[in-house]
Amino acid sequence: MYLGGVDGVELFLLGRTLMKIGEEALPDPPGGSARYAGSARTVLIVASDIAARQDTTVGEIAARTGLPQSQVSTAVARLKEAGSVQTAPDPADRRRMLVRPNPEVSPRVAQVRDAGVDDALATALGSDDPRRLAEVTEALEVLARHLAPARSGPSA
Known part of the structure; x- marks a missing residue:
């Protein structure tokens, strides 16, 4: 099915553009480390997966x-250090650890969730025209309402 003039390739490229805007909107990593690299994307993918599934x-x-598995283990360790997730032994097999979102929001998670996207959107649009920003923001809100995973889960 072909919808509204957007094909699979265009949708894929739009997704990459949205990822880049999201990365720009994130607050700087703690500890003065370099801006987010590919490993940050891995952490966000893992965080999203954990948010969708308990234990x-x-x-x-x-x-x-x-x-x-090594990248997932590293990402889980980073999320645990940030206070985004908790781990506990699996009661069925105590050699395995279960990972779940932390029910309490850590300061870092709050900082990431509270980061606005207006500046990153304006940069991507090449304009700070309030009408354009409002139109794009409204479109993103519609997409988020229909397609985004639950927001209650961990963030990096």
């Missing part, structure tokens, strides 16, 4: 996301 394992996350 999951690193192996299950790796299987669902297609990421190497």
